[in-house]
Amino acid sequence: MIGQAPQMGWNTWNTFHANYNATVVEQTVSLLNSLGLKEAGYEYVVLDEGWQASSRTADGYLQINSTSFPGGIKSIVDYVHDHGLKIGLYGDSGMLTCGFNPGSYGYEIRDAITLAEWEIDYWKYDNCGGFAAMTEAPEVRFGTMKDALALSGRDILYSVCEWGYQFPWHWGGDIGHSYRMSGDITASFVNETGCACKTAYCLNTGYAGCSVVSIIQKMREISQYQTPGHWADMDMLEIGNGNMTLAMQQTHFAFWSALKSPLIIGADLSKLDNDSISVLTNRDIIALNQDPLGVAVNYIESASEEGSIQIWTGPVRGGNVVLVFNEKSYPQTVTVSFDQLNLNISGNINAKELWSGKQWKHVEQVGTILEPYQTMVFQLS
Numbered sequence: 001m002i003g004q005a006p007q008m009g010w011n012t013w014n015t016f017h018a019n020y021n022a023t024v025v026e027q028t029v030s031l032l033n034s035l036g037l038k039e040a041g042y043e044y045v046v047l048d049e050g051w052q053a054s055s056r057t058a059d060g061y062l063q064i065n066s067t068s069f070p071g072g073i074k075s076i077v078d079y080v081h082d083h084g085l086k087i088g089l090y091g092d093s094g095m096l097t098c099g100f101n102p103g104s105y106g107y108e109i110r111d112a113i114t115l116a117e118w119e120i121d122y123w124k125y126d127n128c129g130g131f132a133a134m135t136e137a138p139e140v141r142f143g144t145m146k147d148a149l150a151l152s153g154r155d156i157l158y159s160v161c162e163w164g165y166q167f168p169w170h171w172g173g174d175i176g177h178s179y180r181m182s183g184d185i186t187a188s189f190v191n192e193t194g195c196a197c198k199t200a201y202c203l204n205t206g207y208a209g210c211s212v213v214s215i216i217q218k219m220r221e222i223s224q225y226q227t228p229g230h231w232a233d234m235d236m237l238e239i240g241n242g243n244m245t246l247a248m249q250q251t252h253f254a255f256w257s258a259l260k261s262p263l264i265i266g267a268d269l270s271k272l273d274n275d276s277i278s279v280l281t282n283r284d285i286i287a288l289n290q291d292p293l294g295v296a297v298n299y300i301e302s303a304s305e306e307g308s309i310q311i312w313t314g315p316v317r318g319g320n321v322v323l324v325f326n327e328k329s330y331p332q333t334v335t336v337s338f339d340q341l342n343l344n345i346s347g348n349i350n351a352k353e354l355w356s357g358k359q360w361k362h363v364e365q366v367g368t369i370l371e372p373y374q375t376m377v378f379q380l381s
């Protein structure tokens with residue numbers, strides 16, 4: 001069954017916005033292979049806004065932008081499949097997409113059948129576009145497409161993109177394999193470029209432009225809703241974008257992984273440096289994300305220090321995981337007492353810090369120095 005572990009892949013949007021073409025996609029496919037990303041588990045190549053023509057065909061079908069994709073839809077789909085990967089497309093539950101291309105409102109069944117005929121594997125479905133559509137509850141708009149995809153006869157991963165607007169952790173998991181829980185991320189660790197909402201339960205427009213830390217903050221309220229096949233999606237990764245330090249990129253990846261978000265790379269793969277590649281391919285951290293229990297870490301308020309040190313814990317198969325995040329811009333010395341975290345394990349705890357590989361045998365606590373914005377990830381057994 002698809003979607004039982006959070007999906008992993010790459011998406012055009014964070015770097016290319018709507019400006020990409022077949023060459024960009026083909027280069028990405030070959031880099032996913034040559035950089036070891038495919039081997040690490042990244043399998044979906046998702047063409048966000050920009051793959052489509054700005055209008056339907058005369059008889060009302062979605063069509064690919066033939067300037068950017070002169071070989072047509074079959075050529076790019078075959079290219080991705082022939083290289084052992086899967087392909088995703090972007091659409092919208094309104095009459096228009098956010099970039100004013102055709103949405104699927106009123107065309108759900110027809111478009112789902114088109115996707116199946118094209119052999120598409122992943123459908124990201126957005127929340128923009130048109131007053132008439134907006135008067136329908138999101139459960140209806142997104143649910144109609146769920147039913148249409150089910151009728152299409154093809155197993156298509158359904159990625160609901162409703163920006164957390166109407167609290168989709170209460171309904172989105174029944175509709176999609178994943179659902180976005182926040183407005184759009186920006187390539188910044190702490191500084192927002194928008195993002196009026198600092199909590200999950202917040203009614204405010206002007207949602208986009210959220211920093212990595214803001215999105216982590218919102219998950220405090222909703223991490224308990226993560227279950228296999230119903231993933232809150234913290235948005236595409238900004239690792240390799242902007243100018244985050246190695247510690248910031250590790251923190252970004254550790255939280256997206258341990259909180260069970262889909263892991264969708266949003267960088268130009270041809271520009272990734274070795275630090276970013278090492279973060280994105282860390283097998284131990286990816287294993288947390290893909291762990292068969294599918295339980296996200298929770299924020300442990302009693303062990304944390306607000307605005308300074310955050311501690312999150314959760315179960316994984318065969319043990320527990322503890323994230324220790326230094327929220328400050330300066331190094332801090334921290335002692336983590338595992339026996340005070342209600343972990344259901346005691347005595348003889350063995351710990352491994354997954355970024356450094358450092359191990360401790362039979363410990364109750366670990367004292368360490370955290371770099372600015374660093375997160376250490378302890379796996380306990």
Ligand code: GLA
Pocket residue numbers: 013048049090097098099126161163184
């Ligand atoms: C919205 C989504 C983004 C991206 C753009 C494309 O902002 O949240 O992830 O798909 O639309 O226009």
